[in-house]
Amino acid sequence: MLRHLWMRTAAEVFARERPAQVLVSGDPKHPSACVALYAPPDSPGTLRLLGALDLGEPADLPARSDEALADLARKLWRLGVPVDLGHLPTDTRLISQLRQQKPAFAMIGLRTRDERGLPALALEGEWSDPAMAIGRRRRQSLARKRRRAEANFGKVRLQMIAPGPETATEDMDLAFAVEANSWKRRAGTAIIQQPRQLEFFRLYGQRAAKLGILRLAFLEIGGAPAAVHYGVEIDNIFWSLRVGYDERFGSVSPGDLLMFDLVKDCVARGVSRFELCGKDADWTRRWSNHSRPIAAVRLYPLTLSGFGSLAGDLTALGLRKTRWRQSKRGARA
Structure with missing residues (x-):
């Protein structure tokens, strides 16, 4: 499907x-x-x-x-x-x-x-406990960034949305706006700067929402969306198709905080695999345990x-x- x-x-x-x-x-x-x-x-x-x-x-x-x-x-x-x-x-x-x-x-x-491409994370074995899987040093680093975010901006929380077709367009536009508030806009790669890609992901998202598989994961800091994953979830696999963060919160690494909270949420809900899609990048190598040349x-x-x-x-x-x-x-x- x-x-x-x-x-x-x-x-x-x-x-x-x-x-x-x-x-x-x-x-x-x-x-x-x-x-x-x-x-x-x-x-x-x-x-x-x-x-x-x-x-x-x-x-x-x-x-x-x-x-x-x-x-x-x-x-x-x-x-x-x-x-x-x-x-x-x-x-x-x-x-x-x-x-x-x-x-x-x-x-x-x-x-x-x-x-290398098609990076993925199998949520089994050591990753059945994400806090232990990332190791002590990264766990402490993320904890410090979370405390700094809450001290400087406000409460940090994961908001996981499965939009229906009535709200999907509004929710997706918020996700695309978050992505655009970063280096991607300067590089010209933000989705709102690419008309056909924007049309594709809006139409794809609407259809996924009708099937109940669209997922939008936001990291809120102080009530504002600071990072986002746009994806779909089917057959216990989460497919992350677009990611982005608002660089106003860059000092506290909102992308990593969101990824950690999202992986924990997926494990708790019984998701077996997290597909990061696309080509390997520095940030995907920090989280994936599998990719292909x-x-x-x-x-x-x-x-x-x-x-x-x-x-x-x-x-x-x-x-x-x-x-x-x-x-x-x-x-x-």
Whole structure:
């Protein structure tokens, strides 16, 4: 249900100019594997994995068997156009099947930067007691920050909301406003600065609210929202899809305080896993106990569009490397 909701919403928001193209292995009513692609306006002649690159999310394609993945890989190559699969886990079975099914002279672009993605926290074993799991030093550090927050701003508390469709838009807008009161606005990555992402998460959130799975976790300090997680909860798994904090409270690390309180709340309610999603970052490494190496994956078929796309990508890569070397020389000077 979670994947269907995500893909349906992504198709309506990102593929409105041209309908999404769905490749299916097996019975279309009960597919063994499938992938949805669309033609992005900013990259003519290329197909892009739906709901991944536009939302900054590494993806993996579920399949019932290796045979289904092999069939899907053959169908991807038969498209005869470049395909941008965004970031995939390097250990995914799809990559090995794409290599095995690759036609002669076609190419797979696999760019790695020692990146990892899909960080997650299994709420079992030592994490059944989060206070003990984080260790004495971090536990004491968070306790000091909580005391400082209460001394300087007021009471600290977790507010966990499962909005219904009547209040979902108002609650989500509050969450997006909190995210925007930080470095993300200066970097231009706050969701309110990205119209299509904002449209996606509002529509996705409304639909999740109707299903009763939308979750908004706020850390309130002195009655004001200081940090937020926007996510969904299904099958005892919490999926954190957007996070943010108000930098007015930055001195007391509201993001870490919220994460600790939220993990405790999830454990108390019997949630078995906390998915942090996206790519690994410094803050996710402090909390996750599992992630996967990822790589940017592109398919270049033996066609004019395939060679043209490869040439364009190699040129862009060369320019990025040149700028990087120039910046290094400038820094040394």
